[in-house]
Amino acid sequence: MQQTTYKQDHTFDLPVTRQVSLNAPVRWLKAGWSDFRRTPLASGFYGLMFVLLAYAVTLTSWQSPVLMLSLVGGFFLVTPFLAMGLYDLSRQVEQTEHVGFLSSLIAFKQNKADVGLLVVFHAIVMIAWIRLGTIIGALYIGSNGTSVSVLFEELWRSGEGLQMMAVFTVAGAVIAAAVFITSVISWPMILDRREGAIHAMATSVKVVMHNKLVMLTWAASIGLLFVVGIATFYLGLLIIIPILGHATWHAYKELVE
Numbered sequence: 199m200q201q202t203t204y205k206q207d208h209t210f211d212l213p214v215t216r217q218v219s220l221n222a223p224v225r226w227l228k229a230g231w232s233d234f235r236r237t238p239l240a241s242g243f244y245g246l247m248f249v250l251l252a253y254a255v256t257l258t259s260w261q262s263p264v265l266m267l268s269l270v271g272g273f274f275l276v277t278p279f280l281a282m283g284l285y286d287l288s289r290q291v292e293q294t295e296h297v298g299f300l301s302s303l304i305a306f307k308q309n310k311a312d313v314g315l316l317v318v319f320h321a322i323v324m325i326a327w328i329r330l331g332t333i334i335g336a337l338y339i340g341s342n343g344t345s346v347s348v349l350f351e352e353l354w355r356s357g358e359g360l361q362m363m364a365v366f367t368v369a370g371a372v373i374a375a376a377v378f379i380t381s382v383i384s385w386p387m388i389l390d391r392r393e394g395a396i397h398a399m400a401t402s403v404k405v406v407m408h409n410k411l412v413m414l415t416w417a418a419s420i421g422l423l424f425v426v427g428i429a430t431f432y433l434g435l436l437i438i439i440p441i442l443g444h445a446t447w448h449a450y451k452e453l454v455e
Contacts, residue, residue, distance in 0.1 A: 212401050213391075214455040217408050222452065223416045223445075230445030233288045234437070240299040241440035244284050248277070248439045252432045264335025271331065271370050272324040274424060275377050277439070278385045279317055282306050284443025285386040285450075292451075309388050315395035316384065320377070327373050334366050378417050379406045383450040390450070405453045416449065 234241045255273050259266035286305035290297045306313045383405055384398035393401075406413045420442060427435035 212397070212404055215401070215405050215408055216453055216455065218412055218452055220412055220415065222409075222412050222449070223419050226416070226445040226449045226452070227419070227441060229448040230288075230441040230443070233291050233444035233447075234440050236291055237287050237297050237299075240287055240297065240302065241284060241444070242436065243299070244281065244443065245436040245438075245440045248280065248435050249432050251280075252435060256432075264332055265328075267335075267366065268328040268331030270428075271374075272328050275324050275327060275374065276320050278377075278381050278446070279306075279313075279320060281439065281443035281446065282313075282385060282389060284440055285389050285447045288444045288447035289386075289390060305389055309392045312388050312393065312395040312398070316381070316388065316398075319395070319399075320381070323373060323377055327370070330369055330373075331366060334362065334369065337362075374421075375417070378413075378420075379403055382406060382413065382416070383446070383453055386447050386450040387454060401454060409453065 252270070252273060255269045256266060259269050282305050283302040286302040287297060287299075290302070380399045380402050382402050384395070384402040387393050387398045387401060388395065423438045423442060427433075427438045
């Protein structure tokens with residue numbers, strides 16, 4: 199495994215980061231799968247919670263398809279915070295043979311102030327995305343919208359419907375990219391080192407800038423797995439979310455010294 203280590207950035211006192219090989223995402227997913235196999239019940243609990251939350255978000259907004267699409271997208275934007283318990287499980291697997299499920303549930307308490315700041319950041323982004331999605335929907339199908347089943351039927355018959363989905367997808371991709379760049383390793387870093395939120399986000403940006411192609415591959419892999427999870431009526435998320443959560447921990451450990 200070929201790696202390049204970068205010197206510490208003394209301007210912001212950022213940690214030393216590494217440049218990793220292009221196949222790093224494969225290693226991270228394999229390590230995530232290994233952690234999932236070692237903690238199947240605890241990891242499965244988090245996967246189940248994600249599935250139930252996804253169903254709840256979808257069902258409560260079923261009669262407003264644009265709101266549903268916005269809420270589902272917003273839900274995935276906050277998954278890094280919701281996966282903190284998974285990062286903690288991976289940390290425990292790495293450090294000790296004993297894995298405490300209950301301690302993973304309150305892992306966020308180890309750095310409450312900075313976790314809170316990152317939560318506020320993600321909440322602002324999520325609210326902005328929901329508002330933007332609603333505006334896009336109103337421009338194409340009106341403020342009242344229609345049922346989800348009718349909307350998806352119209353999407354394939356209407357040029358405006360396809361145009362709306364294209365605009366919706368591009369806007370969502372831009373916002374998701376911003377969240378990814380600033381948080382790809384910031385959450386596990388805050389948990390592991392109790393770093394400040396701004397410090398962790400700056401380190402995340404630094405990691406992405408030093409590993410552009412690798413992180414693009416990693417982002418595409420995450421997006422593809424989310425698509426698989428949605429295509430399976432969220433059931434695939436039962437396994438996908440825990441694996442991605444554990445893999446994120448291993449990505450952080452390999453990317454930041």
